[in-house]
Amino acid sequence: MREIYLDYSATTPVKQEVLTEMLPYFTGKFGNPSSLYQKGYEAKEALSLARARVAELIGALEKEIYFTSGGTEADNWAVVGTAKSRKSKGNHIITTKIEHHALLHTCKQLEKEGFDVTYLDVDKSGLISLKQLKDSITDKTILISIMYANNEVGSIQPVREIASIAKEKGILFHSDAVQALGNVPINVKDLGIDLLSVSAHKIYGPKGVGALYVRKGLTITNLLQGGGQEYKRRAGTENLPGIVGFGKAAQLAGENLDNHITTITELRNYFLAEIQKRIPDVDVNGGMVHRLPGNLNLVFNYVEGEAMILYMDMKGIYASTGSACSSASFSASHVLAAMGLPVEKAYSSVRFTLGDFTTKDDIDFAVNEITMIVEKLRSISPFDKEHDMETAQNCNCPA
Ligand SMILES: *Cc1c(COP(=O)(O)O)cnc(C)c1O
Numbered sequence: 001m002r003e004i005y006l007d008y009s010a011t012t013p014v015k016q017e018v019l020t021e022m023l024p025y026f027t028g029k030f031g032n033p034s035s036l037y038q039k040g041y042e043a044k045e046a047l048s049l050a051r052a053r054v055a056e057l058i059g060a061l062e063k064e065i066y067f068t069s070g071g072t073e074a075d076n077w078a079v080v081g082t083a084k085s086r087k088s089k090g091n092h093i094i095t096t097k098i099e100h101h102a103l104l105h106t107c108k109q110l111e112k113e114g115f116d117v118t119y120l121d122v123d124k125s126g127l128i129s130l131k132q133l134k135d136s137i138t139d140k141t142i143l144i145s146i147m148y149a150n151n152e153v154g155s156i157q158p159v160r161e162i163a164s165i166a167k168e169k170g171i172l173f174h175s176d177a178v179q180a181l182g183n184v185p186i187n188v189k190d191l192g193i194d195l196l197s198v199s200a201h202k203i204y205g206p207k208g209v210g211a212l213y214v215r216k217g218l219t220i221t222n223l224l225q226g227g228g229q230e231y232k233r234r235a236g237t238e239n240l241p242g243i244v245g246f247g248k249a250a251q252l253a254g255e256n257l258d259n260h261i262t263t264i265t266e267l268r269n270y271f272l273a274e275i276q277k278r279i280p281d282v283d284v285n286g287g288m289v290h291r292l293p294g295n296l297n298l299v300f301n302y303v304e305g306e307a308m309i310l311y312m313d314m315k316g317i318y319a320s321t322g323s324a325c326s327s328a329s330f331s332a333s334h335v336l337a338a339m340g341l342p343v344e345k346a347y348s349s350v351r352f353t354l355g356d357f358t359t360k361d362d363i364d365f366a367v368n369e370i371t372m373i374v375e376k377l378r379s380i381s382p383f384d385k386e387h388d389m390e391t392a393q394n395c396n397c398p399a
Contacts, residue, residue: 003316004362008202008294008355009151009179010320014245015204015356021248022206025241033238034229043240050247054211057250058177058196059187066212066230067243071178071199073223074212075102077234078174078195081220082143083110086172090140096120096128097338098155099147103176104334107145116140122338125287126155133162137169144173148180148196152335152351153286154295156184163192172218178202178210182253183261183292188213195220200242204356205249209242256356264293264354267363271352272296274367279374281385285336285349294354297336299345300374302383308350311373317366319352 005013014022025046031039033047048062055062068074083093095107097119107117118136120128128146137144144166149156159175166173174195177186182203188196195218199210214220214233226235253260275282275298285297300308305321312319321333332346341349354363378384 001316004366006319006352009353011201012204012355014206018205018245018248022241022245025244046244047238050243053247054250057254058213059189060213064213064216066214066234068210068212069208070210071197072102074197074210075176076106077212077223078197079106079145082172083115084221086142090142092116092138092140093143094118094136094141095145098122098150098335100151100176103145124339126150126153126339128157130161134165141171144171146175148175148177149292151179152333153297154292155286156290160191167192194218200246200249203249203253206242206245209239209246261293267358268294268296268354271363278371296352298350299348301348302381303348303374303377305348305350307377315369317369319350321350
């Protein structure tokens with residue numbers, strides 16, 4: 001059966017060029033970068049090249065890139081490492097209500113350990129207010145952690161302005177750029193970012209590898225104890241094949257960035273236009289201006305998003321409700337809730353994310369199928385314009 005993958009924000013396939021560079025590091029070039037003989041040097045050189053490539057993609061120095069097991073570890077490390085190392089200066093952290101769970105759950109844990117966390121609101125476009133950010137800062141604030149771009153609705157935050165507010169107050173600024181990487185030009189020096197999380201498997205690299213950028217001169221407490229790898233900051237024998245793959249993926253992402261942005265944006269806009277032409281009562285979650293190129297988050301009113309996913313799956317079309325991580329749980333998206341979306345619209349939402357292997361033909365096929373699925377589901381739905389889900393929920397009828 002034809003497969004149409006429209007969930008690039010959940011993960012991406014490894015590109016052939018990336019796999020080709022990785023393979024020798026599983027077999028012939030299996031050396032440990034810490035070993036003091038040829039096989040070790042060979043591995044060490046590959047490690048250094050990968051580091052330089054990731055550094056270049058975000059405008060950092062090679063020495064500022066610390067490889068981790070993924071975006072989750074980078075987020076955990078940035079927040080916990082800052083909290084521990086700056087505890088004597090204060091116990092207040094500012095973040096947002098729409099962060100990835102890697103960040104939110106870490107903050108919740110720190111709250112149990114005596115830290116105060118402010119979770120900033122977002123507007124209906126999924127953007128924070130700089131005024132609320134400024135008003136939230138106290139003399140105890142040690143960290144501002146605000147994601148570069150959101151994984152569910154693709155909103156891109158005013159990172160430059162946030163960085164300058166943080167700098168003015170002498171507060172560290174961390175940004176989760178896992179979704180932004182490869183989709184937005186990023187330059188940490190130019191933007192004034194202190195800590196930045198990235199991950200390989202969202203940019204056509206392998207799963208299980210990521211990095212934390214830590215600005216030169218800045219030290220935060222280590223998360224792992226052990227050997228002296230990663231300039232003594234992240235213990236554990238390096239995932240060399242993964243790191244090599246990340247490096248290659250970063251190089252390709254840099255080379256393709258402009259073309260990627262133009263192509264994917266056009267395709268996404270075409271997708272939206274076709275859906276709106278064919279299906280009535282569809283809303284877009286979030287604004288279209290400060291948005292990731294491939295992201296489209298839609299409300300198919302009067303239809304359950306979960307049902308849409310199942311029916312699309314039967315046609316080989318892959319998309320998700322909310323984020324990949326929350327799709328197995330029954331609670332509605334915390335991101336859509338923070339944007340003020342009523343619960344019934346959140347339950348009717350589906351996220352499509354396009355990527356480098358998406359074609360116009362895929363979109364045409366998907367739009368056709370989606371149109372039929374929505375028609376079918378609406379024909380059996382007890383809800384419509386006159387009887388919406390909200391009214392139903394207010395009347396105690398059995399759910
Ligand atoms: C995927 C993702 C993460 C987690 O990265 P992993 O490498 O899967 O651990 C963190 N933040 C955002 C915004 C993500 O999309």
